Amino acid sequence: MMCCKECLDLLYDYLEGNLDPQIHSSLTEHLQDCPPCVAFINTYKSTTRICRETLKNAEMPEVVQIKLREFLKSAKRTV
Amino acid sequence: MxxxxxxxxxxxxxxxxxxxxxxxxxxxxxxxxxxxxxxxxxxxxxxxxxxxxxxxxxxxxxxxxxxxxxxxxxxxxxxxxxxxxxxxxxxxxxxxxxRKKELTVSIEELLPSFNGGGFQQEKIQDWSENTESLMFTNETREIIQKAVDQLPEKEKVVFLLRDVEGLSTEKVGEILDLTVPAVKSRLHRARLFLRKKLSNFFEEYSREEKKK
Known part of the structure; x- marks a missing residue:
């Protein structure tokens, strides 16, 4: 049976769907019996998602938009 | 536009x-x-x-x-x-x-501890269910931003391009002049690093919630 360390070493390729079918199925088998690994994988996936959702919102403040518009206008005149 | x-x-x-x-x-x-x-x-x-x-x-x-x-x-x-x-x-x-600082973090520090047979020794809390309600609080956003800020630069840029911007692994490799395996390895380390940092926060939160 696959151990936790082997399971977590394969985590990246597992989530990308890059594992050989045989290895994939022994990993799935391990997960059926191992709540700590399931918790680890769930929180790993969740981490990616919540970080993306938070940082995706790095919007340009209105004041910066105005400054950039002015900058572009003057840059355009000189180019 | x-x-x-x-x-x-x-x-x-x-x-x-x-x-x-x-x-x-x-x-x-x-x-x-x-x-x-x-x-x-x-x-x-x-x-x-x-x-x-x-x-x-x-x-x-x-x-x-x-x-x-x-x-x-x-x-x-x-x-x-x-x-x-x-x-x-x-x-x-x-x-x-x-203000650039180069930090390196070993992958062992980011993974759970294993016994001699390679099985996990500590109890891992699954806080993934709790994130929905917490996602939009200012405190959570600050914690997430701080965790990303603490990422070593090499891992941070890969994480931002691949996971936040949503570029393909190949494209990130092209931009940073890295091989695809190198991009994957840095991305994995970044995610492990962030998971560890966020775990501290969400586990604490779950404990507090249970007390209530």
């Missing part, structure tokens, strides 16, 4: 290529259009790296000017957007140089 996604297919690529040709021919209107298409992306990436509005604004202006001034050095060997990203990263790193 909508912002061009760097990952969009054919149609956008053709628009982009024709704008680049016009810009190379000295058309100032093309400069404005390119600026409109890319400025928000440039700003967001720079802001996520510097976490400073003024720095990100300076970088955006520098990058736009560089795009215009150096457009004739763009040879089309890589995608135009990859070139824009590289210029953005260079300009951002110039800003960060004074």
């Amino acid at each position: 909508r912002t061009m996604s760097f990952t969009e297919p054919k149609e956008s690529k053709e628009i982009e290529e024709s704008l680049v040709r016009e810009l190379q021919a000295g058309n100032a209107d093309a400069f404005e259009k390119i600026a409109e298409l890319y400025q928000k992306k440039i700003y967001a990436l720079s802001f996520n790296l510097t976490r400073n509005t003024m720095d990100a604004q300076d970088v955006t202006q520098d990058v736009l000017l560089t795009l215009f001034r150096k457009i004739n050095t763009f040879q089309g060997k890589s995608a135009f957007s990859s070139w824009v990203y590289r210029i953005t990263l260079n300009a951002t790193y110039m800003k960060l140089r004074s």
Whole structure:
């Protein structure tokens, strides 16, 4: 049976769907019996998602938009 | 006007290529259009790296000017957007140089502890269910931003381009001049690092909730 360390070493390729079918199925088998690994994988996936959702919102403040518009206008005149 | 996604297919690529040709021919209107298409992306990436509005604004202006001034050095060997990203990263790193710190974290510190047989020894809390309700609180956002800020630079830039911007692994490799396995390995370390940092926060939160 696959151990936790082997399971977590394969985590990246597992989530990308890059594992050989045989290895994939022994990993799935391990997960059926191992709540700590399931918790680890769930929180790993969740981490990616919540970080993306938070940082995706790095919007340009209105004041910066105005400054950039002015900058572009003057840059355009000189180019 | 909508912002061009760097990952969009054919149609956008053709628009982009024709704008680049016009810009190379000295058309100032093309400069404005390119600026409109890319400025928000440039700003967001720079802001996520510097976490400073003024720095990100300076970088955006520098990058736009560089795009215009150096457009004739763009040879089309890589995608135009990859070139824009590289210029953005260079300009951002110039800003960060004074406060840049290189940290390295071993992967063992980011994984659970295993016994001799390779099985986990500690109890891992699954806090993934709790994130929905917490996602939009200011405290959670701050914790997430702080965790990303603490990432070593090499891992941070890969994480921002791949997971936040949503670029393909291959494209990130092209921008950073890294092999695909190197991109994957840095991304994995970044995710493990962030998971560890966020675990401290969410586990504490779950404990507090249980007490109530």
